[in-house]
Amino acid sequence: LTGTLTRRADELYLTLNTEEKTLAQMIFLQLISIIEGSEPVRRRVAQADLLAEQSPERKATIQKVLDIFYKQRFLTFDRDPVTRAPTVEIAHEALIREWDRLQQWIETSRDEMRIQRQLASNTQDWLKANRDTGFLARGARLDQFKSLTKSTYGTISLSPDEKTYLSVSIALSNRLAWYRRVIAGALITLTVLAVILAGLGLDRANQAERQRARANREAHVAQSRELAAVALSNADQIDLALLLSLEALRISNTYEARNGLLSTLQIEPRLEAYLHGHSDLIRTVTFSPDGHYIASGGRDNQVILWDADSHTQKFVLTGHEGWINSLAFSPDGTILASGSADSTVRLWDVTSGEMIGLPIEAGIGSVWSVSFSPDGQFWAAGGEAGLIQVWDVATQKPLDEPLAGHSDIIYSVAFSPDGTILASGSADNTVRLWDVKTGREIGEPLTAHTNWVLAVAFHPSGSLLASAGADGAIVLWRLDGKNTTPILTFEEAHTDWIRGLAFDPSGNLLASASVDQSLKFWSVAANQSVPAPIEISQNEVWSVAFSPDGQFAVSTDGNDVVLLKLLSDEIRTDLLINDLAIKPNSSLLAMASGGPTQDDGIDAVSIWDITENHQVAQLTEHAGPVTSVAFSPDGAWLASSSADQTIILWETANYQPQKRMVVSTLAQNPVWSVAFSPDGQVLASASEDGQVIFWDVATGQSIGDPLIGHIGGVLVLVFSPDGKTLATGGQDKTIRLWDVDTRELIATLEGHIDWVLSLAFSPDGRTLASG
Numbered sequence: 001l002t003g004t005l006t007r008r009a010d011e012l013y014l015t016l017n018t019e020e021k022t023l024a025q026m027i028f029l030q031l032i033s034i035i036e037g038s039e040p041v042r043r044r045v046a047q048a049d050l051l052a053e054q055s056p057e058r059k060a061t062i063q064k065v066l067d068i069f070y071k072q073r074f075l076t077f078d079r080d081p082v083t084r085a086p087t088v089e090i091a092h093e094a095l096i097r098e099w100d101r102l103q104q105w106i107e108t109s110r111d112e113m114r115i116q117r118q119l120a121s122n123t124q125d126w127l128k129a130n131r132d133t134g135f136l137a138r139g140a141r142l143d144q145f146k147s148l149t150k151s152t153y154g155t156i157s158l159s160p161d162e163k164t165y166l167s168v169s170i171a172l173s174n175r176l177a178w179y180r181r182v183i184a185g186a187l188i189t190l191t192v193l194a195v196i197l198a199g200l201g202l203d204r205a206n207q208a209e210r211q212r213a214r215a216n217r218e219a220h221v222a223q224s225r226e227l228a229a230v231a232l233s234n235a236d237q238i239d240l241a242l243l244l245s246l247e248a249l250r251i252s253n254t255y256e257a258r259n260g261l262l263s264t265l266q267i268e269p270r271l272e273a274y275l276h277g278h279s280d281l282i283r284t285v286t287f288s289p290d291g292h293y294i295a296s297g298g299r300d301n302q303v304i305l306w307d308a309d310s311h312t313q314k315f316v317l318t319g320h321e322g323w324i325n326s327l328a329f330s331p332d333g334t335i336l337a338s339g340s341a342d343s344t345v346r347l348w349d350v351t352s353g354e355m356i357g358l359p360i361e362a363g364i365g366s367v368w369s370v371s372f373s374p375d376g377q378f379w380a381a382g383g384e385a386g387l388i389q390v391w392d393v394a395t396q397k398p399l400d401e402p403l404a405g406h407s408d409i410i411y412s413v414a415f416s417p418d419g420t421i422l423a424s425g426s427a428d429n430t431v432r433l434w435d436v437k438t439g440r441e442i443g444e445p446l447t448a449h450t451n452w453v454l455a456v457a458f459h460p461s462g463s464l465l466a467s468a469g470a471d472g473a474i475v476l477w478r479l480d481g482k483n484t485t486p487i488l489t490f491e492e493a494h495t496d497w498i499r500g501l502a503f504d505p506s507g508n509l510l511a512s513a514s515v516d517q518s519l520k521f522w523s524v525a526a527n528q529s530v531p532a533p534i535e536i537s538q539n540e541v542w543s544v545a546f547s548p549d550g551q552f553a554v555s556t557d558g559n560d561v562v563l564l565k566l567l568s569d570e571i572r573t574d575l576l577i578n579d580l581a582i583k584p585n586s587s588l589l590a591m592a593s594g595g596p597t598q599d600d601g602i603d604a605v606s607i608w609d610i611t612e613n614h615q616v617a618q619l620t621e622h623a624g625p626v627t628s629v630a631f632s633p634d635g636a637w638l639a640s641s642s643a644d645q646t647i648i649l650w651e652t653a654n655y656q657p658q659k660r661m662v663v664s665t666l667a668q669n670p671v672w673s674v675a676f677s678p679d680g681q682v683l684a685s686a687s688e689d690g691q692v693i694f695w696d697v698a699t700g701q702s703i704g705d706p707l708i709g710h711i712g713g714v715l716v717l718v719f720s721p722d723g724k725t726l727a728t729g730g731q732d733k734t735i736r737l738w739d740v741d742t743r744e745l746i747a748t749l750e751g752h753i754d755w756v757l758s759l760a761f762s763p764d765g766r767t768l769a770s771g
Contacts, residue, residue: 005092006099012072013101016065023058023065025105031075031090032106034114039097040106042090046080049159050088116158119145123165137169139233146170183226191219217252224252272552273311275561277304282556284326284543289333291548293350296561297324303338305353306561308547315353319346326369330393331376339367345381347396357396364389364402369412373436374419382410382424388434390422403434405441411454411469417462421479425453431467431477433484448475448486457501457510466510468498474512474522490522500543504550511553513544519555519564581629583638583652587611590638594625605629605640607655617655621648628673632680637697639683641671647685649700659700663687672715677740678723686714692728692738709736709745715757721765729756735770 016024027050033043047066051059066088069075076091096102118141126135137145145166158166195212227248248254280299287294293314294306303317303324322341329336335356336348344359345367365384372379378399380390387402388410408427415422421442422434430445431453451470458465465477465484472495476488493512500513510522519541539558546553553564579592589610594603605619605626624644631638631652638650641663649659663671663685673686682703683695692707692714712731719726725746726738735749735756749770758771 003098005094008072009074009095009099010101012068012074016068019061020065020068023062024069027062027065027069027088028090028102029105029109031088032096034106034110034117042093042096044078044080044087044089046083046159047077047086047088052160053163115145116162119158119162119166123159123162126165127161131168133172136165136172138173142169142173180226180230184223187219187222187226190222191215220252221254224248224254225256227251228254228256272563272565274557275304275306275311275563276559277306277313277316277561278302278559281539281558282542282561284324285554285556285561286327286329286543286545287547287552287554288329288350289331289548291552293329293333294554294561294563295327295329295336296556297327297338298556298559299323300559301340303327303336303348304561305336305348305350308552308563311563315348317346317348317353317355319355319359320344322366325367326381328370328372328379330372330379331374335372335393337370337372337379339370339381339383341366343367343383345370345379345391347393360391360396362389363387363398364410368410371413371415371422373415374417378419378436380413380415380422382413382426384409386410386426386428388413388422388424390436390439400439403439403441405432405445406430408452411452412456414456414458416458416479417460423456423458423465423467425456425467425469427452429453429469431456431465433465433479443484446475446477446484446486448477448489449473452497454497454499455501455512457503459503460505460507464507466501466503468493468501468512470497472496472498472514472516474498474501474510476510493520493522494518496540499541500545500555502544502546502553504546505548506550509546509550511544511546513541513555515540515542517541519544519553576625578626579628581631581638583631584633584635586635588616590629590631590640592626592629592640594622594643596625603642605638605650619648619650619655619657621657621660622646624670627670630674630676630683632676632697633678634680637676637680639674639676641674641685643670645669645671645687647671647674647683647695649683649697661685661695661700661702663693664689670713672713673717675717675719677719678721684717684719684726686717686728686730688713690714690730692717692726704743707738707743709748710734715755716759718759718761720761721763725765727759727761727768729759729770731755735759735768737768 013021013024030045030050031042032040034040051062054062066075070077073091074095075088078087079085080087090096122135122137129135195215227244230244278296278298278300282296282298285294285296292308294308295303297303301320301322301324304313305315305317306312307314320338320340320342324338324340326339327336334350336350338346338348343362343366345362346359347356349356362381362383364381364387367381367383369382370379377393378390379393380388382388386406386408387404389402390399391397392399406424406426406428410424410426412425413422420436422436424432429449429451430447432445433442435442449467449469449471453467453469455468456465463479465479466474467477468474472492474490474493475486477484478487494514494516496514496516498512498514502511512520512522517539542556544553544555551566553566555562555564576595577591577593581590587610589608591606591608593606603622603625607616609616622640622642622644624642626640626642628641629638636652638652639647641647645662645664647661647663648657650656651658664687669688671685671687675684681697683697685693685695690708690710690712694703696703710728710730710732714728714730717726717728724740726740727735728738729735733752733754733756737746739746756770760769
């Protein structure tokens with residue numbers, strides 16, 4: 001029944017003339033709603049909205065198309081239950097799911113439809129708020145809405161209310177820009193006025209000079225503050241915000257300028273550069289094998305070759321008549337292949353920027369992915385027809401018939417590092433492996449995904465394959481020659497479609513680019529540090545690639561290429577870190593971790609080498625969260641305290657537990673802090689019951705009576721550099737100073753209005769800092 005329905009729809013569509021076909025596409029797209037994370041669904045639209053602001057001839061044609069599809073029962077007419085105005089909607093949900101032509105329209109216009117539905121939602125909010133200006137669009141969102149007036153295919157039609165909302169938003173934006181120009185003009189006028197007034201006091205030259213300088217400073221300060229404010233208001237465009245902040249700082253070193261610059265830098269410290277050159281969204285980026293070049297391509301039908309060091313354009317490669325979906329360098333870096341929605345693949349000479357030979361008709365519909373074999377002899381392309389074609393690079397001729405097996409669009413292809421296997425990901429929700437030599441499929445399709453597979457990538461070792469797609473999940477497959485099995489799945493890696501995957505050269509990191517506007521890095525090797533998600537884009541992120549040395553990653557942000565420098569000295573874990581300590585004269589860092597929930601991570605002491613950026617040991621002897629760590633002055637011992645009411649002394653030569661001191665047998669009496677005396681012979685501990693205990697490091701026995709004075713738990717303690725004084729802080733918001741020899745209270749320091757969590761003596765012992 002569904003096949004008959006879609007076949008009838010195609011037959012009916014083909015009876016239309018060119019104008020009627022265009023209008024049919026516009027009508028059906030207006031009758032579809034795209035909801036984030038869900039399949040497209042039908043929606044009811046007022047017929048008046050479809051006919052609004054059209055010429056009489058176009059209205060008649062639109063009405064004709066509506067009547068044609070209505071009579072064949074593909075559309076239904078009704079009336080709005082409130083206004084009683086005539087409405088129209090798609091008669092069958094199955095038509096949306098199964099009609100291939102409509103699916104192609106949706107995929108082609110998905111971005112514009114998403115923006116148009118957002119515009120519709122904003123318009124309704126504005127109308128409900130009695131046209132309050134606070135609901136008008138601004139900045140990047142307004143730019144997105146304005147792009148609908150230049151719809152790529154002319155298939156997005158705006159209602160009168162939406163057009164009114166857009167025009168009012170644009171007017172408000174222009175008015176605000178005018179206000180800023182007026183303010184700048186006023187500042188300049190004030191500067192000129194100050195200079196004129198200063199010149200009137202010729203008999204008081206010194207005073208006039210001071211007045212003139214003061215006026216200039218004030219003008220510069222005002223201009224600096226104005227630019228700093230504009231920079232912060234453009235925080236969604238990091239490169240622009242940085243330039244504005246730097247100019248504000250150049251004009252005057254104001255607090256606002258410094259704060260604006262620091263705030264912008266903190267948004268994404270990995271940002272190396274923005275590369276501007278494309279006029280529409282970028283869909284693919286890649287590094288050359290030697291790391292000297294970056295190639296990018298997108299919806300402006302252009303390929304740009306960039307110098308990766310100077311961040312400048314080397315060549316702009318034109319000729320394609322459709323979007324650029326994929327780019328790939330040959331292994332020797334001399335050839336760049338581009339695959340396009342115009343159903344062709346073009347090969348470019350990287351040295352000259354000239355096309356090699358003629359455009360290659362792929363014969364597989366729109367080309368979605370291209371890839372070179374590691375030896376550079378072959379390249380493969382996957383496309384809209386669900387086929388893969390492999391070509392000989394030297395002759396530019398196909399090796400054989402296309403590889404067939406997928407039942408839908410092939411979005412991604414990749415060769416294994418040894419060149420013997422070709423992997424493909426498809427809209428049929430499967431990953432397939434192919435023997436490059438024979439062209440035969442290897443084993444059964446891999447079926448862990450629940451939606452389209454949009455990206456595949458081989459691990460540098462060739463033993464793993466990563467796949468990702470429209471289900472937001474990443475799957476790692478182990479390739480052992482016989483069976484291919486999923487060994488790790490990131491079920492909710494992203495909140496929207498994953499468009500790109502790439503392993504770094506070491507194979508320790510996997511990067512993923514997603515429609516949810518983020519770029520993420522995932523640990524493949526044990527104990528590998530993973531940078532935090534990068535969310536600097538207000539646009540869908542379609543592609544990601546690593547430089548050959550692994551120091552840089554390149555990705556996309558709308559029309560711009562984003563170059564990121566990876567922070568190799570950054571240690572990130574999934575643990576709740578309670579305390580840190582550095583071993584004297586060493587590059588070792590101890591971390592105390594754990595918390596009351598499983599999300600806080602393991603209860604452990606982790607030892608990291610901060611020079612090599614890897615974990616040396618993980619100590620899990622404690623039965624509760626580890627609250628504090630401290631190295632002895634000679635580095636021979638490491639002490640750790642825990643919510644399990646114990647202290648453990650570890651020998652740092654082998655990190656084996658040597659002594660365990662039980663502070664209390666009472667439940668709910670965590671040991672919050674430990675500290676060694678300067679001579680390393682005594683260890684002090686602070687606990688929830690308000691007691692401070694001294695311990696003999698050699699024997700593990702307590703020394704004398706505990707110090708008692710705080711009301712509530714003691715949270716932190718520290719010895720003075722000479723070892724004669726012990727400072728303690730706690731839940732009673734006070735700091736207490738104790739004589740170590742006599743155990744007498746020397747002084748009580750008050751001033752904090754909440755718990756005291758941190759203490760530190762200056763090197764000369766004369767100053768104590770508390771937090």
